[in-house]
Amino acid sequence: MIIVTGGAGFIGSNIIKGLNDHGVSDILVIDNLEKADKHLNLNRLKFLDFVDKRDFDFTSFLSNERVEAVFHQGACADTVESNGRYMMKNNYEYSKQLLDASVDNEVKFIYASSASTYGNGIDGFKESSEYEYPLNIYAYSKFLFDQYVRKVLASGVKSQVAGLRYFNVYGEQENHKGRMASLVFKLFHQAKAGEDLEIFEGSENFLRDFIYVKDVVEMNLYLLDRNISGIYNTGTGKARSFYDIAKVVSDYCNKKIKYIPFPEDLKGKYQKFTEADMSRFLSTGYSKPFTSLEDGIKSYIVNLEKSNGYIL
16 A cells, blocks of 8 residues: 545645556555645545545554655645744654654655755755755754654665655646746746736746646656665756747737736845756666656646646
């Protein structure tokens, strides 16, 4: 059996789809459906059962059931959430409990970290503490758990423990994310409504490492199959601008690009540049090429037109 926390969410549901594509359906989904429309992410997936996060005794379950691996994708991913107590309890304390139970039962543990741990990235984006300086409580919760994982790995743990530091992921099944949805999703729906495509002033100078969710799934399953431990960047290694995204959507949908003022509440909390140093991940032998930004956006738009971006 494989457990996927956050399995009704964006990346979690795509990982389940990836497992299904490899013939795996012996999957337990852990999540909550307070956002009820998240059930649409599960409609076409094959799994054994769904359990609400608050009703699931993780330690007891691992002690009594045969579990091969845990993909821990569940978290509060709202980067502007200001309730630090909630963020730390949900993202840090809960993650520690899952990791400890997995290690005690020698269950493989693969989890979602974040490129936000690097902060403004002035020193670069390598998987080492001297490059890390989180700028908000979401990033700090991810940073602190990575530090905890490093201690666990240093202790000589027998089972696999691997973290993937997601850079800017876009693609199918992100409809429920609201303001945290990718720019591609937002621009497509502006175009669909007959509106101009709105991006912030200076978007030519805001560069991020954008990665298609299907590549993220491939990287998760690669680590699982090869029993690789450690913390790894999960990007393409190539930064592109927000304007580049708008241009691809503009050309495809035949809509104009419109600039809007940069929000005051994001000043000082906004990464202007990210570019994953992929040397550590690639050194494990991973050789599959990453989807180009142009190809990924066009593939995603086709699915948005066909199914509003849901897996069919």
